[in-house]
Amino acid sequence: MEHFPLFVDLRGRTVLVVGAGLVAERKIALLRSAGARVNVVAKAAHPRVLARALSGEVALHLGGFEPSRLDGAWLVVAATGDALLNSQVAEAAAARHLWCNVVDDAERSSAQVPAIVDRAPLTIAISSGGAAPVIARRLRERIETLVEPAIGALAALARRKRAAIRAALPHLAARRRLYDWLLDGPVLPALRSGQEEHAETLLDDALLGRQAPPRGKVLLVGAGPGDPGLLTLRGLRALNEADVILHDRLVSDEVLALARRDALRIGVGKTPGEDHEATQRRIHALMVHHAGQGRTVVRLKGGDPLVYGRGGEELLALRAHGIAYEVVPGITAALACGAYAGIPLTHRALADTLTLATAQRHAGAGHDDAPGSATRVYYMGVERLSGLCQRLAQQGLDPATPCALVENGSRAHQRTLHATLGSIAGQARAHAIQSPALLIVGEVARLGRQLAWFGETLSPEAPPASAALLQAAAA
Ligand code: SAH
Secondary structure, eight states, X not given: OOSOOOOOOOTTOEEEEEOOSHHHHHHHHHHHHTTOEEEEEESSOOHHHHHHHHTTSSEEEESOOOGGGGTTOSEEEEOOSOHHHHHHHHHHHHHTTOEEEETTOTTTOSSOOOEEEEETTEEEEXXXXXXXXXXXXXXXXXXXXXXXXXXXXXXXHHHHTHHHHHHHOOSHHHHHHHHHHHHHSSHHHHHHTTOHHHHHHHHHHHHTTOOOOOXXXXXXXXXXXXXXXXXXXXXXXXXXXXXXXXXXXXXXXXXXXXXOTTSEEEEOSOOTTOOHHHHHHHHHHHHHHHHHTTOEEEEEXXXXXXXXXXXXXXXXXXXXXXXXXXXEOOOOHHHHHHHHTTOOSOBTTTBOOOOOOOSSOOTTSOOTTOGGGSOEEESSOSTTHHHHHHHHHHTTOXXXXXXXXXXXXXXXXXXXXXXXXXXXXXXXXXXXXXXXXXXXXXXGGGHHHHHOOSSEEEOOSOOOOOHHHHHHHHO
């Protein structure tokens, strides 16, 4: 081993940074995120370093470097553009047996800063010992995609519960099994969807011996238009968690090649002689069967699973059977084809509306001209919500049309407000919905009351009645 990896606790400890340019600023930011007390010495400072000094976040000394500046420091970073000065700093640090990192100079550094994957409290550090920082960085990118963010929250939970875990499971083997279960069981998915309290309850129950039997689930995943580079990271992770993959014909081989090797793969495209409804029933039965056996099923669809993919019907079937699910959106064909053909789908001067439509008609859906049968999605609407809703009503849209306003979609603190065209603006004010939010108008919005699986759902009013839609959707 050429370098000994070591994780140091810098909280409240002084680190001296010599230099205050942009390179130094990046190191200062990193040191501050680790809680270090940072002293900076430089003849001149970048505005960002100055701003940190003015806010009292770092102590800035404008002047030349003197070895006495090392007093009280635990670590030194030399980040000036002057190689000679950097050497002097490194030598002065060595004379005091202080570790010194000279930025981008492995030769002069006694300590090196690795490439980092931060999943606090978990940290993954990669170093090539200065031999090839680019390779280390590329490796870091790969690891970033493999280690999901919720792992950090899982480690934090394990830390909070460490004493309780020890007390409940005094034997090491039993603790190991518990930690395996933490990684493979339902706790991680709960954290992934932001349900910290539920995750904690699951762990508490497990410690009390009330562990529920492993439950299967279905991940409804959008595979994107075909280029595997357009699969999402979350989709890639789902493919690596899958016990069973049910895929459509539209899913490309390149995307399937990214899936876990030992997952059972079942092509569920329409078979010759089978009608569409029979295909769909077969898919529902397969999902329910495999998830019912406790397996993780990935239902993989081309593009986005909820755009012309019959994904809504699949979710309703899962809900009817009490099977847990998550939805991973994909890049839908419209967006991919626009991007890859160089066609901006909206343009300030040319187009302000984008409609996704199908050339096929489905018997259950409303007629072309019936204003209620279209889904309308409005971007940038929070401030203009009441004007927009009034305009739509004037255009003949029924004020009872279901609407959903999704705030912070897919992010922490997602909230979905369900109301009608006539009431949503008032409800949005009452619930202080803020930008970014997106308004979905149309009968499909009502399904969200049943199918929501992420974030908070606000339904201040009873759903508007429409038996016909629910019959059509569930059929
Ligand atoms: N859920 C899919 C759409 C399924 S319907 C999505 O969100 O993209 C199938 C139709 O999508 C095809 O008939 C074609 O019109 C379109 N489509 C899907 N992938 C495409 C691609 N790579 N290039 C062009 N069109 C595509």
